[in-house]
Amino acid sequence: MTDALVSLVEQVRAAVGARTRLRIRGGGTKDFLAGPGEAPPLDLRAHAGIVDYAPTELVVTARAGTPLVELEAALADRGQCLPFDPPRFADADGRLAGTVGGMVAAGLAGPGRAAVGGVRDYVLGALLLNGRGELLHFGGEVMKNVAGYDVSRLLAGSWGALGAVCEVSLKVLPMPPATRTLRFELEQPEALEQLHRWAGQPLPLNASVWWRGTLVVRLRGASAAVASAAARLGGETIAPELAAAFWEGVRDQRDEFFLQARQAVAARGRALWRLALPPTAPPLPGVEDTLVEWGGAQRWVLTAADDAAVAEAARSAGGHALRVLGGPVQPAPLDPALAAVQRRLRESFDPHGVFDAGRCLAT
């Protein structure tokens, strides 16, 4: 047990004793979502480093405070990656400061999400510090594991409500041998239809973005498969360096769309929403600007519409909406039966209510 981990346990126990609260914190890059919080931080940055990495097992175990860029560099050295492209987010100084713990706690994924799954799908095991100050291992370091309830995957997107994820074992994958990015001029409804058609075929389609009349898709896989798919799909090939910068921008939410959206929020009182929808939901009416990812399943919407209208549009399409900028972050409410289960679950992991999960987790 590292000194940093001992200190984390002591801080939680002290908070239990003093009946105070703690805000779990890593690189602090998701404050814009979770809110600043009033509770003192339980800072996990000192508990950092890769514990174990066996490339032939396709598993890496890292401590929560490990910067994502550091983890990804270690994987890239062995030709492997986190295929779901978790956003790394920049801190105030412009450094990509997101951590492994923050990635699991927020459960956010990037462009590869629709093709390869999300954070939850790559979590194999975790070491959790619960609200009693207990260190508990769940899951493991192997691909197939059905011993007991899969608590480690429940932690993905839990925003610290069940405790601090101190270590996590993740499934990793080889970097595909070939990547190619294609560009098409298409309006949104046609672009969405085209994506649904392609997704139904055995094509190495890995990511998609539609914005202002342009559809950009990324192919990834065996070299021959990517070459033949590119020939079949047509479109215009984007130069690899340009394409890589584009996908990174989308992934870390620094692409042109996000820059313009931030300006519109500041200058014109618009709000930026993130909508999670069934991919085949039709284009939303009455929005000022929109960027569509994940084959239609994630849509960034810039709008002046009121909260209730956006929330209802997402709900009636079978999804949910979260305002990201331009007003309070407030998730959609839970169904009462699930809200009761979730409340009891939180009590069972954190009976003294030590952890302040912020405002992103619906209740």
Added chain:
Amino acid sequence: MRPDAAADAAAPVAQADVVAALRPLLPPHALLWRDEDTTPYECDGLTAYRQRPMAVALPETEAQVGAVLAACHALGVPVVARGAGTGLSGGAMPHAAGVTLSLAKFNRIVAIDARARTATVQSGVRNLAISEAVAPHGFYYAPDPSSQIACTIGGNVAENSGGVHCLKYGLTLHNVLRVRGFLADGTPATFGSLAPDVPGLDLLPVVVGSEGMLAVVVEVVVKLTPKPQVARCILASFDDVRRAGDAVAAVIADGLIPAGLEMMDKPMTAAVEDFVHAGYDLDAAAILLCESDGTAEEVEEEIGRMEAVLTRAGATRLQVSTDEAQRLKFWSGRKNAFPASGRISPDYMCMDSTIPRARLADMLLAIGGMEKKFGLRCCNVFHAGDGNLHPLILFDANDPDELHRAELFGAEILELSVAMGGTISGEHGVGAEKLNSMCVQFSDGERAQMLALKSAFDPRGTLNPGKVIPTLHRCAEYGRMHVRRGVLAFPELERF
């Protein structure tokens, strides 16, 4: 090993009272309670453990499922949900004072949405029936447990079932978007979403694989996968199990993710070859089946790389399937491993642990030592690509000492798997069978947290009580003989 009797403290409710409470809720033919009617439900695929339920309910509508659950909950009567009864760990073994809730009548495919690549099916639909129904659209449902002809999607959700294609296509959890059903008290509940995420805690990953202890599922939306244009399989022989194990690691190290990567040892190969005549190499110490699927170009590229890696790794013989008939012939042996074992032994016990791939050869050699120690034979078939082992311990259940030795043999394999950094169950579940081994893998605090999680979903503890998570008391009893997490000395380990 038996379910945890200590887990349900409440006094049993008389059968007459249970029948009286359920009778108004169900059509007359949908409630069974006479011994001759309930006996067919006394076990699941783990036939060694049998228990007649107090009653069997076979609801036909969702409203009836909710009503049965609510009535049982009000009386404090345990409910054990059941699909096709093919589970291998006794997860659907009835409770003596409980109601078995069969979902057999929920066998309808509700909708196929080719545009969204989803199928909405009731929980009693068979796994293979989904793939058959969506085949005309060019899709299939990827997880393929070997019981896929018979097992239901509801049972797959309960067990988080795998199959031979998990490394590339994932487990049940990765192929299910939304499940709908009821909580223990009959309240409707939906987990997951057709959207990529949900606003609160994502409860789907704990409900999937919860072995009927957190909710009862009536409808599942599964993700469909486009059928690959081509699949080809390599059959590789090795004259040494360590070289075969190293070859598995070499395939992964080369950046390949095979659609399937299976390993069989010599006794298993002999047993299946005698049964199905797949053309396996009977001189090999171990054989590997390595499959690539995708577009024609992709498969050609991958098969070429796989052949090169396997040759470098010391394969003594390589055969690549040239057509679909030959590919299926290669697989026929692997798919018949269990029945082939049934032909050479009166009984067999199938283990299901997972270990890191790098330890496959160590495990095979250790099992060889255990065969001598316990005086029993063991055939080995491994999902080598994901490290999931199915050693089949051969014994005769009519000889009580052989049964006892087989149980000890199995427990030792599980404990060695945990010591190697693995897990006691890869895909068959804990059920009633592996409760003691849960004490080995998890600490008191971890098990207490899992019991608390169960209570958060089911405060009265009426859903499938006594399974999966052993009580602290039971583990204390078991702990008198065993120690947790490899602190136990494994004499076999020292030889490697």
